[in-house]
């Protein structure tokens with residue numbers, strides 16, 4: 291099982307590099323890895339397991355965070371309408387996005403960043419993501435609000451981008467233009 295010792299922390303170069311596409315169809319090993327990533331996220335949200343294994347709660351995970359420079363992400367969370375997102379994706383790609391931006395008023399954190407970084411992280415308010423899910427289906431996800439934010443945070447990891455790279459250095463709490471808080 292994946293635990294915090296497997297999570298790569300900022301400063302490790304893999305977090306600043308673009309990851310490689312997974313060859314399709316994914317190998318048994320890629321599928322196994324993605325299943326373990328989903329399980330880690332679920333475990334991190336289970337009070338007992340998280341306490342027992344000292345897991346930091348997360349809503350998503352990208353393969354570079356476990357030292358694998360491959361375009362794979364896992365998510366497990368409910369959005370503000372209680373819609374559950376729980377799956378793994380190979381080669382997720384943002385194929386279109388809104389002009390409008392959104393952001394979490396509480397800012398963002400990251401399992402690979404052991405410190406608070408204050409400020410708003412501007413993200414597209416709506417995105418369309420094409421990907422291959424764990425079941426091997428080509429899917430097209432139309433995401434908005436919190437779901438759009440989580441997926442952008444994870445896809446950023448595949449491109450070597452950390453959430454704090456997007457915070458306005460001069461004015462961290464500057465409201466981005468055409469932006470509305472998502473919470």
Ligand SMILES: OCN(O)CCCc1ccccc1
Pocket residue numbers: 348349350351352355394397398399400401402439440443444447
């Ligand atoms: O990359 C996964 N991660 O570090 C876990 C937290 C993900 C996250 C996503 C959106 C907003 C806040 C935090």
Ligand code: NI
Pocket residue numbers: 399400401402443447
């Ligand atoms: Ni992260």
